[in-house]
Amino acid sequence: MKDRTKYFAYPYLVWIVIFIVFPSFLVLLYSLTTDSGGLTNINFTMSNFIKFFNHLYMNILWDSIFLAAICTIICLLLGYPAAYIISKSNLSRRNTLLFLCILPMWMNMLLRTYAWMTILGNNGILNNLFEFLGFPKINMLYTRGATVMGMVYNFLPFMILPIFTALSKMDTGLIEAADDLGATKYIVFRKIILPLSMPGVISGIIMVFMPAVSTFIIPQLLGGNKSMMIGNLVEKMFILNGDWNFGSAISIIMMIIILISMSIMNKFDVDKEGGARLW
Amino acid sequence: MKKKSLLIVSITALILAAGCSSKTEEKEVLNVLNYDIYIDKTLISEYEEENNVTIKYDTYSTPEEMYIKAKAGASDYDLIISSEYMIERMISEGMVNKLNFDNIPNYQFIDEEFKNQPYDPNNEYAVPYFWGTLGILYNKTTVDASSDSWSMLWNEKYSQRIIMMDSQRDAFAAALKLLGYSLNTVDEKELDEAKELLIQQRPLVMAYITDGAPDIMINEEADMALVWSGEAVSAMSENENLDFVIPKEGSNIWIDAMFIPSTTKNQPLAEEFINFLCSKEATLRNIDEVWYSTVHTEAIKEVDEELLNNSAFNIPSEDINKMEMFRDPKEFIDLYTSRWTEIMAE
Numbered sequence: 001m002k003d004r005t006k007y008f009a010y011p012y013l014v015w016i017v018i019f020i021v022f023p024s025f026l027v028l029l030y031s032l033t034t035d036s037g038g039l040t041n042i043n044f045t046m047s048n049f050i051k052f053f054n055h056l057y058m059n060i061l062w063d064s065i066f067l068a069a070i071c072t073i074i075c076l077l078l079g080y081p082a083a084y085i086i087s088k089s090n091l092s093r094r095n096t097l098l099f100l101c102i103l104p105m106w107m108n109m110l111l112r113t114y115a116w117m118t119i120l121g122n123n124g125i126l127n128n129l130f131e132f133l134g135f136p137k138i139n140m141l142y143t144r145g146a147t148v149m150g151m152v153y154n155f156l157p158f159m160i161l162p163i164f165t166a167l168s169k170m171d172t173g174l175i176e177a178a179d180d181l182g183a184t185k186y187i188v189f190r191k192i193i194l195p196l197s198m199p200g201v202i203s204g205i206i207m208v209f210m211p212a213v214s215t216f217i218i219p220q221l222l223g224g225n226k227s228m229m230i231g232n233l234v235e236k237m238f239i240l241n242g243d244w245n246f247g248s249a250i251s252i253i254m255m256i257i258i259l260i261s262m263s264i265m266n267k268f269d270v271d272k273e274g275g276a277r278l279w
Numbered sequence: 280m281k282k283k284s285l286l287i288v289s290i291t292a293l294i295l296a297a298g299c300s301s302k303t304e305e306k307e308v309l310n311v312l313n314y315d316i317y318i319d320k321t322l323i324s325e326y327e328e329e330n331n332v333t334i335k336y337d338t339y340s341t342p343e344e345m346y347i348k349a350k351a352g353a354s355d356y357d358l359i360i361s362s363e364y365m366i367e368r369m370i371s372e373g374m375v376n377k378l379n380f381d382n383i384p385n386y387q388f389i390d391e392e393f394k395n396q397p398y399d400p401n402n403e404y405a406v407p408y409f410w411g412t413l414g415i416l417y418n419k420t421t422v423d424a425s426s427d428s429w430s431m432l433w434n435e436k437y438s439q440r441i442i443m444m445d446s447q448r449d450a451f452a453a454a455l456k457l458l459g460y461s462l463n464t465v466d467e468k469e470l471d472e473a474k475e476l477l478i479q480q481r482p483l484v485m486a487y488i489t490d491g492a493p494d495i496m497i498n499e500e501a502d503m504a505l506v507w508s509g510e511a512v513s514a515m516s517e518n519e520n521l522d523f524v525i526p527k528e529g530s531n532i533w534i535d536a537m538f539i540p541s542t543t544k545n546q547p548l549a550e551e552f553i554n555f556l557c558s559k560e561a562t563l564r565n566i567d568e569v570w571y572s573t574v575h576t577e578a579i580k581e582v583d584e585e586l587l588n589n590s591a592f593n594i595p596s597e598d599i600n601k602m603e604m605f606r607d608p609k610e611f612i613d614l615y616t617s618r619w620t621e622i623m624a625e
Contacts, residue, residue, distance in 0.1 A: 056624050122500045139439055141500075142486040224486025225445050228624050236623075240343045240447075241616050242350070 030248035048249035057233065057250075064230040065257075067144070068213035071151040072159075075208045076201070078152070079159030083200075084193075086160070087167035098164070101157050113150055113221050120146050120222070142224030150222040151212050158211070159204040166200025167193070202265050210258055230254060307332045309548055312348060313360040314535070315340055315490060317409075319568040322561055332548065340489050341446050349374065355542040357549040360408050363534045364448070364605035367398035371607065375404045376539045382550035385557035393534055393574045397606065405536035406553050409509070409571035412532050412594055412602060413449055414525040416496055416511045417503035429457035429526045431503060433476070438483045442495055442504035445487040447619035448605055449531070450477060453505055456528045462603050465611040474618045478625050487623070496521055507533075509571035511591040516570075523591040529601035534574070 034043045051057075086097045104112060119125045120141040127137045140146055170193070178188045216231030225232070230250065237247030311323075315338040323334050337354065339345045342365035349356060349369070369375050380386055386406060393407040415431055417424055421440075424431065432441055432453060444450055452462040454473035464470060485501050492504040493514035506514075511523035537556065539549045555561055562578040572592055573579050587593045608615065 056621060060624050121498070123498055224484075224488065225623065226481070226484065226486065233620075233624075236620065239347060240341065241620075242343070242347050 027248045027251055030245050031252045033245060035243075035245055048246050049253070051246060052249060052253060060228055060233055061230055061253075063227060064213050067148060067151070067227070067229065068209050071148050071155065071212045072205055072209045074148070074152050075156050075159040076205065079156055079204060080163055080197075080201070083160045083163035083167055086164050101160050104153075105157055109154060110217065112154065113218060116146070116150055116153065116222055117141060120149070141222065142226065144223060144227055147219045147223035147227065150218040151215060154218065155208045155212055158207040162203035162207065163197060163200040166197040166203075170196050198268070202268060206262055206265055209261065213258070214254060307545060307548055309334045309358065309545060309552060310337070310354055310356045311335065311358045311360075311552075312337045312339065312345060312354075312356045314338065317360065317535075317569055318556075319561075319564040322556070322564060326552065326555055330551075334552075343447075349540055349542070352542065355544060356540050357543040357545055358537060358552060359540055360535055360537050362605070363396065363398040363405075363536060364607045366405050366536055366538055367607040368609070369538075369540070370399065370404050371609075374541055376541050376543060376546060377403050378406070378539065378553075379546070379550060382547060383554045383557065385554050388557060388559065388575050388577050390574050390576050396534060397604065398534075399536070405538040406557060407574040408535045408537050408556070409565075409569065410532065410534045410574055411508040411571045412525055412598070413452055413505065413507060413530045414511065414523055414591070415503050416492070416506045416514055416521060416523050418496070418499060418501075418520050419522050420520050421502045424522065424524050427524060427527045429453050429528055431524075431526070432505060433457075433480055433483065435483060437502045439485050440502035441480075441484050442492045442501045443480070443484050443487050444492070444505045445489045447615050449505065449507075450619070450622075451615060452531045452605075454480075456526070456530060459528065462531055463606045463608065465608055465614060467614060470614055470618055474622060477622045481622070481625055493517075507571070508591045508594065509569055512570035512586070512589055515589065515591065523589075525590075525594070525598045527601075529603060530598070532599060532602035532604050534604070535571075 029042075031048055032044050032046070034045050034047070082101075086094055086101070089097060117124075121127065122137060122139065122141065124141065126140065130137055174192050174196075175188055178192055183191070213229075214231045214234075216229060216235045219225065219227060219229045219232060234247050234250050234254075237243045237250065309332055311334055313336065317338075320336075323336055326332070327334050335354075337348075337356075339348055342362045345359065345361050346365055346369065348354075349359060366375065383406060389407055393410060394402050399405045415424070415429075417431070422431070422437065431437075432443070448462075451470075451473055454476045455462045455464060455469065457476065458469070458472055460466075460469045460473070486495075488495070492506050493510045495501050496504050496506075496514050497518045499518070499520070506523075508523070511521075515521045515523065537553050539546055539553075543549055556565070557575070559575065559577045559581075562573055562575040563581060566573055566578065566582060566586075570586075570592065572594060573582070582592075590598075
């Protein structure tokens with residue numbers, strides 16, 4: 001009998017064409033045209049892209065990249081040790097810890113972000129605690145710090161999980177061998193554990209940076225709309241200004257930036273075989 | 280063999296299920312688009328039950344967003360409730376149907392004051408729903424409002440305690456009025472001055488928000504907020520420390536009205552629903568929900584004494600005289616949007 005399993009991939013192929021390829025093509029088409037009137041009269045232009053390169057929009061772009069980078073670094077610093085501890089604990093404990101790590105993701109992201117508003121507010125839980133302990137109140141909600149905080153909170157699991165996968169798949173024989181040969185714990189970590197977990201780290205960085213750089217609801221709710229990010233700009237162009245052409249051009253520029261940063265990350269990738277990478 | 284029979288069974292079940300659901304779909308459908316929190320929702324379910332129709336209710340947060348939603352045509356709306364300047368724009372673009380007032384006898388209860396307005400000079404397209412103004416909601420215990428001026432929003436004493444509205448026309452209205460200009464100006468120099476003022480204000484602003492300002496004020500998280508009058512009424516009913524001022528430089532008076540977009544597939548039903556919303560009972564229940572000033576001549580007679588004494592609901596006529604209505608700036612709207620983007624990106 002012939003292998004017919006490949007037919008099972010067809011529904012997904014149709015899915016890709018309808019919901020990924022075709023919309024991406026539309027976005028590209030919008031970004032390269034002006035709003036002149038329907039499909040009968042398409043004017044190709046680069047003006048939408050040229051418009052993006054002025055200091056106003058470039059500032060927003062750099063600011064988004066900066067905030068997303070900060071968020072990614074914090075996630076890495078928090079996520080790597082967490083993943084390491086989870087991977088080293090015994091099975092039942094490990095499952096509990098993983099469960100706790102994923103648990104918040106069962107809740108709607110909007111709800112979680114609203115919860116942070118009541119925590120960080122001037123009369124919120126944290127400030128009430130400070131007041132109770134005799135410290136002055138701190139303005140936390142509607143600051144850039146609150147935006148980064150919200151991003152770290154929402155995207156941290158995307159850092160922990162791939163690193164955890166990489167660490168738990170590691171061949172413990174290598175570590176034992178290093179121990180036998182007299183390597184210190186630090187050397188073992190630096191020479192064996194860290195390099196072998198790099199694929200997970202890179203997946204984690206990509207999976208945190210991508211949603212962080214394009215988020216728009218977190219700076220709106222926790223940042224009080226004060227530092228506009230690129231996602232807010234796209235939203236504004238589509239929903240408020242009705243300039244779908246320019247909005248599409250910004251989206252395309254974002255896609256290009258993410259593609260570039262992904263290919264740079266792949267250069268650092270040691271494990272060419274795929275290993276624990278999620279893609 | 281077993282698999283095949285299972286397949287047949289499930290397909291028949293699917294067809295049956297589809298058949299059942301399409302039966303209920305035979306009800307007439309009315310697609311309604313309205314501001315968020317701008318109707319007593321039980322009215323919708325009651326109307327659905329009494330008239331055996333299905334109302335698909337959709338919301339938006341700014342008139343600009345409504346325009347895009349109506350124009351993009353993802354859904355063919357039968358009835359939209361929105362602000363006068365955006366209705367004016369849609370009328371001029373041929374996106375609004377003329378109403379058959381024979382189906383809307385309750386139109387007689389709409390106050391003459393709100394008819395023959397510039398956005399619909401001959402009363403052909405729209406039926407007023409609520410009206411209101413723009414002003415400053417403030418906390419009496421912390422803010423000195425004796426200046427009675429828009430400059431309160433620029434007072435450095437309240438740095439990081441001021442909530443601005445994330446709505447370009449309204450934010451510009453406050454700045455333009457403070458400068459003594461018309462809030463419909465298309466003069467680039469005047470708009471640039473207003474822009475500079477709004478940029479100056481940025482470090483003092485705690486947040487730019489559209490719908491959440493009353494909650495923040497009720498919790499006393501901020502000292503003052505630029506709000507619409509109904510938001511002020513609802514916040515004041517929850518926290519006694521709050522008060523509302525319409526600055527002496529004058530403000531915006533707005534009318535939100537119901538209209539039928541040209542995408543409608545069921546105009547008579549939409550007109551009946553408009554008529555239903557213009558009934559005294561429906562209006563009174565909506566007032567209890569949205570707290571904006573009513574256009575209904577009969578309903579106002581039955582409003583609580585307390586509400587009538589609230590100057591954010593029963594707006595004094597000396598304030599109204601100084602108010603200006605938004606007009607559709609047509610192609611000049613870009614002067615506003617580009618500057619607003621600059622302010623927000625600063």
